[in-house]
Amino acid sequence: MSLRESRSAAVALVTAACFTDIVAYSIAVPVLPDLSRRLGASPTMIGLLFGSFGVTMLLVSVPMGTVSDRVGRKGPMLAGLVALAASTLIFAYAIGLPALFAARLVQGGADAITWVVGFALVADLYAPEERGRVTGIILGGTSLAYMVGPSLGGWLYEMGGIQLPFLAVTGMAALTTGGFLWLRLPDHRAKHEPVPVRRLLRDRQILTCGVLVFLASSTITMFEPVFVLFLESRLGLGPARIGSLFAAAAVANTFFHPLVGRAADRWGARRLTGIGLLATAAALPVVAFYTRTFGTAMALCVLQAMTFALVATPSLTFMADATSEAGIGSFGTAYGVYNTIWAVGLLCGPVLGGFLFQRVHFMTLALGWAAVVAVTTLVLPVFRSASTARRSPASLIAGRS
Secondary structure: OOHHHOHHHHHHHHHHHHHHHHHHHHOOOOOHHHHHHHOOOOHHHHHHHHHHHHHHHHHHHHHHHHHHHHHOOHHHHHHHHHHHHHHHHHHHHOOOHHHHHHHHHHHHHHHHHHHHHHHHHHHHHOOHHHHHHHHHHHHHHHHHHHHHHHHHHHHHHHHHOOHHHHHHHHHHHHHHHHHHHHOOOOOOOOOOOOOOHHHHHHOHHHHHHHHHHHHHHHHHHHHHHHHHHHHHHHHOOOHHHHHHHHHHHHHHHHHHHHHHHHHHHHHOHHHHHHHHHHHHHHHHHHHHHHOOOHHHHHHHHHHHHHHHHHHHHHHHHHHHHHHHHOOOOOHHHHHHHHHHHHHHHHHHHHHHHHHHHOOOOHHHHHHHHHHHHHHHHHHOOOOOOHHHHHOOHHHHHHHHO
């Protein structure tokens, strides 16, 4: 088999696409507020600009996943990368707030396509016992983008003005697009008509995965902003030192994700996702109580990154496994559902976290949310056998009688 047709080349390009997408998302962090203010935006308008990303992410994920099931993965992935390049070009040359909003909305749609179609392609190419390892490689490779994006954006902004950061990402997207044009993919299409979302969510395992994904997404996005506020008030840390904490966590995740992926293949993605959420619940109050110095904050940020990796990597594999076990070949639609649920958590987590942080102590918030996460995880059929977990409560009762 030539390199052009190899699975390794496909994985490398999916990793490059996801990496570029995250850089495009995070490079805007130090740039957009200043650009928006220059164009007359209020703080509220800047918040809406950042939040608009999630709107198209919600709207596009499932439809584009379904389209990729019907027409194959290559065309939608190319469309997503072209949209990503277009959004960064609009950012570079925006002369008004409507253009900035248009760019952010296009960027959200591009993010949805890239991640949904990319992981559907991985599910097409790899057997269930290999998906965890490959997912870990992709997430490990993209973790550094969370660190690279803001620093690269700020550095390029100071060096070449507002256009240079976005033009750099446009170039990255163009290179990745060229890679996918060169790649020769097998014609993986769903063997049946596209599966309605309702049918997917009626499957107990897929629904269980969806609840776990929502818990993970809302927890991660809830505690990122409030933890920053906690560090500022308790330790008096400035943006530079807080940034170094998150950078350490990103570097650690580069190593954690591949290890967790291999563990998911060995011990089962569903079980490991549950373990990861219980570990996350246990870590939250520890972080709140023992963060007393910069050194302990660094160690606990790395610990928290490890628990989040224990959820993110196997949950992606869990969705593909549950879809396969249900006899549904629509990986694109399934990952569209996954991405949509993640986006809902992305929107709800920070709002809920900020609301609660204003009203209760950080330790109380950590203990309360940890209890919610742990109890919900234990109630779900996460640690039962796959055959038992798929049966409805009525069938279980009938089986005992």
